Amino acid sequence: MDTSTMDATVGPKERRLISAQADGVLGEFDHRFDFKASGEFAIVYGPNGVGKTRVLEIINALCNMNVMRLISLPFRSAELNFSDGSRLRVTRISGVDSEDELAIDGIPERPEKRDELQFHLWKGDSTPVESRVSALSDFQTYLQKATPYEPMDDSGTWIDPNDGEVLSYEHLEQRYLSRFRALNRSRGPRNKQTSTVAPEIREFAESLDVRLIETQRLIGLSVQESARNNDRYIFRENSPQSIPTIIRYSDQIKLSLDNNLSANSRLTQSLDSTFPRRMLERGDKSVLTETELRNKWAEQTTRRARLTEIADLNVDPELSLPEGSLNSWQLGMLELYLEDADEKLDSFSNVLKRIDLLEEIVNARLLRKSLHIDANNGLVVTRRLDGSSVPLTALSSGEQHEIILMFDLLFNVHSGSIVMIDEPEISLHIGWQKKFIADVLRISELVGFQFVVATHSPQIIDRWWNYATRLGPNLTDFLGEEEAGDDA
Structure with missing residues (x-):
């Protein structure tokens, strides 16, 4: 823009x-x-x-x-x-x-x-x-x-x-x-x-x-x-x-992750090629204490393990530190390694947050099925009972609508946008409708957009009546006094 x-x-x-x-x-x-x-x-x-x-x-x-x-x-x-x-x-x-x-x-x-x-x-x-x-x-x-x-x-x-x-x-x-x-x-x-x-x-x-x-x-x-x-x-x-849209979105996330992998590979080559020189220039200087370094190492190991579930980073997700005390040179080298690793993993940070939220929201909705995303296959749905694959087009219209809409908001809307959603209740179970506004709010907070929802469903509005505006004539004008009384 x-x-x-x-x-x-x-x-x-x-x-x-x-x-x-x-x-x-x-x-x-x-x-x-x-x-x-x-x-x-x-x-x-x-x-x-x-x-x-x-x-x-x-x-x-x-x-x-x-x-x-x-x-x-x-x-x-x-x-x-x-x-x-x-x-x-x-x-x-x-x-x-x-x-x-x-x-x-x-x-x-x-x-x-x-x-x-x-x-x-x-x-x-x-x-x-x-x-x-x-x-x-x-x-x-x-x-x-x-x-x-x-x-x-x-x-x-x-x-x-x-x-x-x-x-x-x-x-x-x-x-x-x-x-x-x-x-x-x-x-x-x-x-x-x-x-x-x-x-x-x-x-x-x-x-x-x-x-x-x-x-x-x-x-x-x-x-x-x-x-x-x-x-x-x-x-x-x-x-x-x-x-179908759900297949196109599956291809879209594969392409996005492939681009992230390419960028990560270029960054990795650049950092690795200069690591010895930067290490020699740094010497045994270390900002972190050994305890802080070990805590940061554990946190980063968790991040690597999650990323290797999605994309092949060609790294061991469970690298371990040696036991016993670390000397100053070891602390300095490992701290520089962690800084480089943070920079490498940050190339996936934005997309990973969106993937995590999409999987969390959708998996709370799917019945006996789970959604998983990876770089090789895009959107993957499996049965929880036996792990067998479910074709995306075999999902119900409600399941497809949920995945498509949440994917769209997470991956195709920009920060600062105004999103207008017409009748999101289509094909959605009442239980899903009640959670809809809260789910989109979580997405909007992550992505950074405003949204307007037009709906017929009181379940969509649920506890958010404070934010709702009724359009149209008064009920008595629209239905007549007797029907309006019944409706109330």
């Missing part, structure tokens, strides 16, 4: 979302929710039909500056307020006359009334930055209207559904940005009111790092590796070789 475009005193980790509001959702509902003082999470709930999912989609599209998606969503205005005093707002301007006839790649666009969006960004007490944008004047929405490509998700990859080709946003800029600029120039001065989103607004939005986790978490895409060429991949939906 490029932090150069942000306020000098406020980085993405310091800027926290404190409230969100969307008015005119589905043409009639005004919704707002706030984060408590701690700022970690918020819950929204309410009856079907009040637009809980739509609120999350509006926030996601606004923070990702997806103009086409925003125009397609049913709302009048939306505003996000942040802890540093900044505010980002979008307002729909309906029924704007199109004064000219455009031709995009030879396809005429007839004059018609259309919706436009007005963006405002406030930073503290400064005058707001403004942009008024139509679907055609924004490059991302131009791509969706004038090219066959559609955004796959929030990762910056776009797909041509006609042939399955996937390109990065950067590739599309190289291919189409000059055409887009030429088109805007050709529209002339009478369309100056519809320009691209101001760079300052777009840069602010990009700094927010917002992620929406939707209900369809098990859907996968297939990858034809032979089609890779200059960082391009061909993805095909619903093909016989379709790769």
Whole structure:
């Protein structure tokens, strides 16, 4: 993430979302929710039909500056307020006359009334930055209207559904940005009111790092590796070789651990090659007492043993110290060895904490099965009775949802992100639902993100009603007095 475009005193980790509001959702509902003082999470709930999912989609599209998606969503205005005093707002301007006839790649666009969006960004007490944008004047929405490509998700990859080709946003800029600029120039001065989103607004939005986790978490895409060429991949939906999400995540953790092993190997070679020289320069100097050194050795032996369960480090996990007192040279040498070993093991520290938490959470849920992660096989599930392997795709939908969601939060979300989770109760047992918020809180504390949960389930909310906001009309308005009394 490029932090150069942000306020000098406020980085993405310091800027926290404190409230969100969307008015005119589905043409009639005004919704707002706030984060408590701690700022970690918020819950929204309410009856079907009040637009809980739509609120999350509006926030996601606004923070990702997806103009086409925003125009397609049913709302009048939306505003996000942040802890540093900044505010980002979008307002729909309906029924704007199109004064000219455009031709995009030879396809005429007839004059018609259309919706436009007005963006405002406030930073503290400064005058707001403004942009008024139509679907055609924004490059991302131009791509969706004038090219066959559609955004796959929030990762910056776009797909041509006609042939399955996937390109990065950067590739599309190289291919189409000059055409887009030429088109805007050709529209002339009478369309100056519809320009691209101001760079300052777009840069602010990009700094927010917002992620929406939707209900369809098990859907996968297939990858034809032979089609890779200059960082391009061909993805095909619903093909016989379709790769479920849980398999893709298993491959992802294998790749991540392989990268850690490679980095560890390079670091090990560097440290080992210079160890004799550094030892001679150090001499018999030692900061630790013998007792402290032996305690540190025991702690490090435990770390090595845990890591060798996951990755082949080519080290003996149970190295032992000689009995009897150690002289000054031995203390100095062993202390330097421990310092080097700490540096080597630290290359796995971040991923190991996430692996430990994933295994702990998931293994508290699985019935008569255990999840284990290693560098050779990725995600491995075995039966506790006999240790036999269970194919990942043979797990129940609830088990897969749990693993996929927790993996996603631990390994695919960045520090400082805002994560929105839609209906996490899908396929989850009531007992799992009751533990959900507490589990995600543990993950958010480790990774460092805020999250919003939209749910129908009182079990998901459980003991966290203080953090919950009900969206929609009063129960008496929605159900009628008799039914509302029964519901209460």
